[in-house]
Amino acid sequence: MITADRMAAVDANAAALGVPRKQLMESAGNAIAREVRTIADPGATVTVVCGRGNNGGDAFVAARFLSEYDVRVRLLGRSESISTAIARENWDALDAAEIDAEAVVDPTGEPDRLALWDADVIVDAMLGTGVSGPLREPERTVAKRITEAASGTDTAVLAVDVPSGVDADTGEIAVGPDGERVAVPADRIVTFHDAKPGLASATDAEATVAVADIGIPDAAELFTGPGDLLGLDRDPMSHKGDHGEVLIVGGGPYTGAPTLAARAALRAGADLVHVACPESIAREVQGFSENLIVHGFPGEILEPEHLDRISELASGRDVVVFGPGLGDADPTLTAVERFLEAYDGRAVIDADALQVVPNVETDATLVCTPHQGELRAMGGPSADDWRERSDLVREFAADLGQTVLVKGAYDVITDGENLRVNRTGNPGMTVGGTGDVLAGAVGAVACTQRPLQAAAIGAYANGRAGDLVVEDQGYGLVATDLIDRIPEAVRTDA
Numbered sequence: 001m002i003t004a005d006r007m008a009a010v011d012a013n014a015a016a017l018g019v020p021r022k023q024l025m026e027s028a029g030n031a032i033a034r035e036v037r038t039i040a041d042p043g044a045t046v047t048v049v050c051g052r053g054n055n056g057g058d059a060f061v062a063a064r065f066l067s068e069y070d071v072r073v074r075l076l077g078r079s080e081s082i083s084t085a086i087a088r089e090n091w092d093a094l095d096a097a098e099i100d101a102e103a104v105v106d107p108t109g110e111p112d113r114l115a116l117w118d119a120d121v122i123v124d125a126m127l128g129t130g131v132s133g134p135l136r137e138p139e140r141t142v143a144k145r146i147t148e149a150a151s152g153t154d155t156a157v158l159a160v161d162v163p164s165g166v167d168a169d170t171g172e173i174a175v176g177p178d179g180e181r182v183a184v185p186a187d188r189i190v191t192f193h194d195a196k197p198g199l200a201s202a203t204d205a206e207a208t209v210a211v212a213d214i215g216i217p218d219a220a221e222l223f224t225g226p227g228d229l230l231g232l233d234r235d236p237m238s239h240k241g242d243h244g245e246v247l248i249v250g251g252g253p254y255t256g257a258p259t260l261a262a263r264a265a266l267r268a269g270a271d272l273v274h275v276a277c278p279e280s281i282a283r284e285v286q287g288f289s290e291n292l293i294v295h296g297f298p299g300e301i302l303e304p305e306h307l308d309r310i311s312e313l314a315s316g317r318d319v320v321v322f323g324p325g326l327g328d329a330d331p332t333l334t335a336v337e338r339f340l341e342a343y344d345g346r347a348v349i350d351a352d353a354l355q356v357v358p359n360v361e362t363d364a365t366l367v368c369t370p371h372q373g374e375l376r377a378m379g380g381p382s383a384d385d386w387r388e389r390s391d392l393v394r395e396f397a398a399d400l401g402q403t404v405l406v407k408g409a410y411d412v413i414t415d416g417e418n419l420r421v422n423r424t425g426n427p428g429m430t431v432g433g434t435g436d437v438l439a440g441a442v443g444a445v446a447c448t449q450r451p452l453q454a455a456a457i458g459a460y461a462n463g464r465a466g467d468l469v470v471e472d473q474g475y476g477l478v479a480t481d482l483i484d485r486i487p488e489a490v491r492t493d494a
């Protein structure tokens with residue numbers, strides 16, 4: 001199963017791996033043509049009804065492959081409104097293939113002119129995963145015409161990827177202003193790459209769903225890539241506080257760590273970052289950035305007596321990052337344990353605090369970010385080969401019931417079920433502090449993304465930042481270099 005958002009990410013990752021979208025669309029169109037051939041013989045009349053997005057684009061390709069049929073392509077809307085270059089290229093190619101293709105110049109025109117009737121097959125390519133809200137005109141009226149044309153006749157309706165009007169993730173059909181739920185009733189659906197969660201519930205019992213392989217490599221799903229960043233796209237209408245508030249609980253024997261994590265959280269997009277650290281370093285930490293709100297607790301290390309204050313600070317934040325520089329003194333580990341027993345929000349657990357996790361009962365949603373030594377200290381597996389490590393860590397995460405990001409040349413990221421591997425980063429990043437930067441970045445992203453995705457994006461961004469630094473200045477990287485490159489590393493328009 002794959003959701004529409006994940007499909008878009010995998011699509012972009014495939015493109016980054018060198019599989020162009022045009023090739024995906026060719027494969028998608030070919031799969032549609034193959035399905036038409038199982039429904040009707042050459043010479044049959046096929047009406048292809050297309051929207052202005054890539055769902056329509058797929059069907060333009062299919063029409064080209066069906067030149068031995070009597071194919072009529074009807075684009076809803078002006079051809080200039082076709083939304084992607086690839087789809088437009090394929091629309092133009094219909095001419096060369098001498099396909100009867102007509103753009104409904106006046107999109108609100110009388111859809112009856114679309115001559116949907118007396119077709120052996122109607123291909124529904126109005127909308128796929130790009131649908132938002134109830135079907136608008138003219139798609140709404142056309143969906144009703146298709147329903148009429150198909151009911152009581154032996155016209156077969158074949159939906160491209162998703163029946164138009166159906167939400168691919170939920171199977172829901174949004175209620176329109178007329179109080180009606182309108183979608184195309186497909187007899188057959190050819191969906192691409194992987195089943196969509198909503199298809200099973202959306203289609204009537206007898207609809208058959210075929211999943212077509214369109215050549216997306218497994219690597220596009222397994223390895224993190226630029227597609228994983230798409231979830232970060234900022235809603236232009238968003239305002240302060242939307243992108244989350246992070247609390248960093250750190251510092252003790254080590255003073256730089258909480259600062260690195262806090263600054264990384266800011267650069268990775270958190271709106272506000274609070275730092276709870278020993279009073280002895282609070283002034284120093286505050287000195288790094290006025291965007292940090294620093295709360296000093298008495299003494300040199302985190303102890304159980306500080307927990308009321310920490311819990312109060314945590315309750316007002318989206319994510320807590322526990323660990324950078326805390327050290328592993330008994331009172332500190334006891335404090336971490338007590339905190340987790342009471343906390344039910346999201347937290348990133350790093351460094352010495354990690355050893356507490358396997359033995360604590362918590363309702364918190366955790367992202368654990370051990371390196372391989374810390375994973376062993378947690379009672380986790382060790383394996384040199386990243387493939388073997390992936391399987392072992394997935395089992396470990398499943399037992400733990402949490403998301404685990406094991407840092408390494410290949411970072412292994414898993415929630416016990418799904419697995420991602422991050423290949424960005426370089427040997428220059430083994431210097432101290434890069435783990436603190438990573439923990440802060442994951443904490444910021446976890447404000448708006450689910451744990452697995454937050455860990456995948458954090459690992460990708462941290463490594464990518466490291467690669468940008470090395471590209472510019474060669475090795476000799478220090479952790480603070482990473483922080484300034486994080487915004488560039490998470491840009492989706494790069």
Ligand SMILES: NC(=O)C1=CN([C@@H]2O[C@H](COP(=O)(O)OP(=O)(O)OC[C@H]3O[C@@H](n4cnc5c(N)ncnc54)[C@H](O)[C@@H]3O)[C@@H](O)[C@H]2O)[C@H](O)CC1
Pocket residue numbers: 007008010011024025028051052053054055056057058083126127128129130131132133134135136137139160161162192214
């Ligand atoms: N992601 C992949 O790997 C692949 C996707 N393919 C095909 O692409 C579509 C998704 O294409 P997209 O352009 O994102 O969106 P759609 O074509 O589904 O629809 C967008 C189109 O529809 C209009 N629209 C949106 N909501 C409504 C509405 N409620 N009423 C009317 N019109 C609506 C919107 O304005 C746009 O014009 C996917 O399903 C696949 O078929 C690739 O070709 C294969 C790989």
Ligand SMILES: [K+]
Pocket residue numbers: 055124125126127128159160161162163164
């Ligand atoms: K469709």
